[in-house]
Amino acid sequence: MGGYILKRVAFAIPTLFVVSVGIFLMVRLLPGDIIDILFGGDLSASEEVKDQARDQLGLNGSYAEQYWRWISGIFQGDFGFSLRNTEPVSNIIVDSLVVTIELVVLGLLIAVVVGVPLGVISAVKRDSVADYASRIGGLIGLSIPSFWLATLLLLFTSKVFGWVPPLTYISPFEDPIGNLSQFILPAISISVFTMAIVMRMVRNTMLEVLGQDYVRTARAKGVGRRLVITKHALRNALIPVVTIVGFEIGVLIGGAAIVEIIFGLPGVGYTLLQAIFGRDYPVIQAMTLMIAFTFIFANLLVDILYGVLDPRITQE
C-alpha cells in the first residue's frame, strides 16, 4: 500500500509542475495586462509612465525571470502580492479558501447524502414510480445550471418568505446555525448537478452489482435483503462513485465561482474571477495552482481510497 501511495504522489509532482507553467503562460497570453487595464480607456498616459507602473508592480523582466521569481517564492511560502491591492496573496487565499472549502464540502455532502440513497432506491425498486421519479429528477439535475438555480432560489425565498441568507460571512465556529442558514442555499445550488451524477452512477452500478453471483449467493444463504444491499452490494457499487466524487470536486469549485458572486460569498471563485478581470497575475496564478493542487490531491485521495475499497487495485 505504501509503495502504491508513493507512486501516486510521484505522479502528482510533474503534473503540478506542468500545470504551474501552463497557468503562468496562460494568464500572460490573455490579451492585455494590468497596465492596459490601469491605463485603459481614456486615461492620458505616456509610455514612460506606463513603464514606471510596470516597475512599480514588479512586472519587469523576461517571462522566465518572472516565472522563476514566482515559483521560487512559492517554495519559500511567498505567493507574492496582489497587483490590485498589494495584499499578500497567501492572505487572500486563506481568507477565501475557508469560504469555498465549506461551500464545496457542504455541497458534496448534500450530493452524496441525497444522491446515494436515491440511486439505491432507484436500483432496488427498478421501474417503480420511485425509480422513474429519481431518474427524471436526475435528468433535471443534470440540466439545471447552478447559477440559474441559485438565482431562482434567491428570488423565490426573497419573494415568498421575504428572506435571503445572511449577507455577511458568519463563521461556523461562532454561530453554526447562522452559518448553515448562510450556506444552505448556495450549497444546494452547486450540489444538484453532482447529486444527479451520483444518483445515476449509484443506480447503474447497483443494478450491475445486484445481478452478480456473490449477491445471489448471499441471498441464497439467507442473508437479509437490507444487509445484502448495504453490506454486499453498496460497498462494491460505491467504488466508481468515489472516483466520480473526486472529479466532481473540481466541478463544484468551478460552479462555486458564480454561486459565490450571486450569494455575495467572498470565496475562491469570486476572488479568482475578480483577479482575472483585473489581470492580477499573482492572485490568478496562486489561486489556479491551488485549485489544480486541490484537484490533484482529491484524485490522489480517491486513488488511495480506491485501494482501500478494493485491495486488488494496490496489488496490481
Place this chain on the structure above:
Amino acid sequence: MSDEPTSESPAGGELDRRELLKKAGQVGAGAVAAGALAGGATAAPKRRSATPTIRRGGRLIWGLESDPAHVAPFGGILTANHWAKEFAYDSLVEWDRNLNVRPALAEKFEIISKTAIRWTLKRGIRFHNGKEVTAADVKYSVERMLNPPLPGSISTVAQVPAIDRVQVISKYVFILHLKQSDARVIGFFAWQRYAPIVPEGLYDQINVARNAIGTGPYRMLGYEPNDRVEYVRNQRYWKSGQPYMDSMQLKILGDEQARVAALRAGAIDGCTLTVEVARSLANDRSLRVLKGNNAAFRELQMTIKTGQNRPWHDRRVRLAVNHAINRADIIRRVYSGEAEYSGFVPPGYGPWPLSDKELREKYLKFDLPMARQLMRDAGQSRGFEVTMTTFALQDYPLISAVIQSQLRQINIDVNIVAQEAGTFAAANGLGTFDWDLTGRGMRGDVDGYVAEFHPAAPVFKIWYPEYRNIKAWRGIGNGRIQLDPAKRIPIYKAAQRELLLNPVQIPLVAIKKYQVVRTRVRNMYVAFSDFNTGLRFAWLDR
C-alpha cells in the same frame, strides 16, 4: 445648503434637469472666480416647502455592484475604490448635488498669481484619530496625489492638474504652486476622487488598503475584500449635526438579481440597478426608485492614423456617420426612453454642455439625406466595411447592434466584435482598433472631456495623429489656462461645437442611472458623479 434634507418628490428624488442646469449656471464655478468659498458667490438651491423631521440613528446596508479592490486614498483606478472610501475622506472643497463648488476643509482660497493659489483651512476640523487638520497634512496629501504609493497606481497622475508643490505658510495657510496656469485645480479637489486630505504619515500608521483615517462623515472600521466595508458615525464630523445614521455597511453584491432579492427581503436598504430591473420594482410599496443623470455617456470612437487611408479619415464620412445615427431610436430601443442626447460634455455637468435643443436640431441631428449626400461627396456612396469593437457587457452589444443597422442605410457594413473588458482596454490603449463603441465617465473639470482631442494629449498620437482641428485646439488650450470660469464657459462651448463639426469621436447618448432604496431611506439622491454621495446625507425613517 443643499446637503440638508429635503422632502422627496413623488418620483423619488429624480433630478429636475432644467433646475439643475440653471443653478449650476448660476454658481457652478462662481466660487472659483470669486476665490471665496464661504460667502455669497454661491446661491443656495431653493428649499422645498415641506421638510420632514430628520430621524437620527439606525444602520444602513448598501449593496455595491463591484469590489473596490482596496480603499487606499490615492491612486485608486476603479470607480468602486471611491465608492468604498468616499465616506471616510473629504477634500479642500466639494461639490453639492448640483455640482456647485462648496467649501469643505478649506475656508477660502485666493488666486494670487497664474501659478499660485493661497488656501486657508477651517480651524478645529479633526481627523478620525483626533488629530487636527493642518497645512502640513495637505502638503503630505498633495505629495501622494502626485506620486501615489502602492496599492494606488501612478496611472491616476494623468488626472491630476499641473500641481507643482505645497508651500506651508502657517498651521492653517498654504500656497498651492502650479507648474503652469491650470484651471482644473478646483474641480480636481471638488471631485475628491483623487484628492482626499489625510493625516500626515498615514501610510506609516495603518494598512491603507484595508482601512482609512480621514475627516469624512463616517469612520471606516475596515474593508474585507470581496465582502464588505464597515462604517460608523464620525462623532466629531465638522458639519454640525451630520451624519444622521449610526453606522453603515457597504455590502459587495456583484449579481444584480442578488441585489434585487436582498432589497425585497430587506437585507439591504438600497443599491444601483439597471433601468429594466429598477422599473420592475416600481410597484413594490416597500421600495422607492430614484433616477438621475450621471456622467456616463456612450460614444463611437475612431482612429485616424498616419499611413492608413481609411474612408473615415475624410471628415465628410465622419459627419455622415454622425447624421446617420438616429439617437432617438437608440434611446427608445436600448434604454426604454431613459437616456438623453449627449455632446462631448454630458448633460447635467454644470453649465458646460451644449443645450439639448442645439444637439438635437443641429450637431447630432438625424438626417439621412444629408448623410447620404456627404457619403456621395466623399466618393463613398457604395460604402465600406469596418470593424467596431465594444465591451461584451451592459448595454454595449445592444447599442452596437442598433448602430450597425442604422449605418447600413448609408452602406457602411459594421462588423461588431464584442470583447471582454481587459481585451478591449488593451486594444484601446494601444490604438489597435478602427472603431470602438465605448463610454466616458466623470471628470473633475470640463477639460477632461475634451483634452484628448488636443495634440498635447499622449493618446492623441496613438488614436488620431492625422486629425486636425485648429479652432478646437485653440479653445482647449485657452480654456485650460483661463482661471475665470465665466470666461471659460463660452470657450469650451465653442470648442465643443468645433469638435462636433469635425468629429473624430461621435457622442451618442447619456444614460440615466437608477438606484432603488427602501422607503425608510430618506434624502438619498442619484449623484451625477457616479458615486453614492447621497448616502452622506441620507437618514433612516421608521
